[in-house]
Amino acid sequence: MIGMTVATLPTSRRSASPRRRAPQIIEATAMVFAERGFHGATTQDIADVLGIRQASLYYYFSSKEAALELVCLRGVEGFFETGNAIAARPESAQKRLSLLISSHLSPMLDRGNFVKVFLNERQHLPAESRRRIGRWSRGLERIFEQVIEEGVAAGEFRAGLDARLVTLAVLGMCNAASSWYLKENKGVPAIAAEFSNLVIDGLAIRPAKRRPSRR
């Protein structure tokens, strides 16, 4: 039931062009980890998806934990950098927050399994890499937090709101998408738009729609 995306690729012992196997191995690993969780998945499961023997995997990674680290790395890469770039733009906090939400959701499309594994399984990384990856996570949180605080300072956002809690709310909302975006039939742009509207304007009807002017 697992091998539906990657499927048993090589029928004979040698078929794929050389030097092109590593990406497939990590892709299959991400898929299996995403589906069963790190400890719930066996290296045999991964090998089954690829149609090779369990021991052959160790040509590509030195341990199961190392494989998890590879997957997690591809799950976070880019988030921090693009987030930083967006936060530094000379636009309103509203606009930047919308962009942050959108860019946070977009990797679900092409790297959904990697993101999912990062979010759910990073706790099982060996201590060292967990700390390293955790630093990036906290960095991203701080980006959101700062944009929100700037929005308050600029008079765009409600005064008195708890920027930390709002950050956790927004990230929780976005990250949850990794667990349902495959089942629900919604495009990433539609999700991003709905989430932005929710966060910026809320559900309640506005007495008079007014574009906020920065002061």
Place this chain on the structure above:
Amino acid sequence: MIGMTVATLPTSRRSASPRRRAPQIIEATAMVFAERGFHGATTQDIADVLGIRQASLYYYFSSKEAALELVCLRGVEGFFETGNAIAARPESAQKRLSLLISSHLSPMLDRGNFVKVFLNERQHLPAESRRRIGRWSRGLERIFEQVIEEGVAAGEFRAGLDARLVTLAVLGMCNAASSWYLKENKGVPAIAAEFSNLVIDGLAIRPAKRRPSRR
């Protein structure tokens, strides 16, 4: 590093009053599962927390999976019922949604580990109980969805919003709390208030605060 909450309770072989051990065993189980995940946790880990032998646990549950089911059950119980009760109240959709958010967050206080295990580990339940528990989950989603749709119909909420996406957003936001509410030093009421404000009114400043009148 695990036994910090429950800690090694009985120093001698016999100490607790009889017929009172089962709640402690399931509590310890929830704690260990919450910390390491179902497959990452061993029955030995649970026994260590309780200060008993690994095999002794099987006096309380017939299998590790059965233990997971016990924990998950206590993780969901009440959610659906209280949700239904709130949705049926004769109040505005705004008020009911706020109450739903609040009641969804409150179990974090006393049953945080159970909720966390339910959210993260229910996928590892045997097929039958997973389906049964999944039904309750979907029921709760429908409650949120319906209140939101009623809010739109009543003119309280923006027309054209995607009630399904908003539901997933709100639940994702609330459920994420299970992973950080211990580290962050925020009370449940404060979280509920901030989340309600965010969902109902959004972050942006309102031109004129007006209590919505139902029509």
Place this chain on the structure above:
DNA sequence: GACTTATTCTATAGGTCGATAGATAGAATT
């Protein structure tokens, strides 16, 4: 004080899983 019940113990079977070692065979390179 004998009996019952709740709880924990010892000992171990049986299975699974990660990982290592060394062999093998096409493909690419020279």
Place this chain on the structure above:
DNA sequence: AATTCTATCTATCGACCTATAGAATAAGTC
């Protein structure tokens, strides 16, 4: 044609983990 590289195989070891069987022990009850 010889050599090197990439990728996979076979075979297996040792560790760990769940679960069972049956004995032992203490507390409460009659």
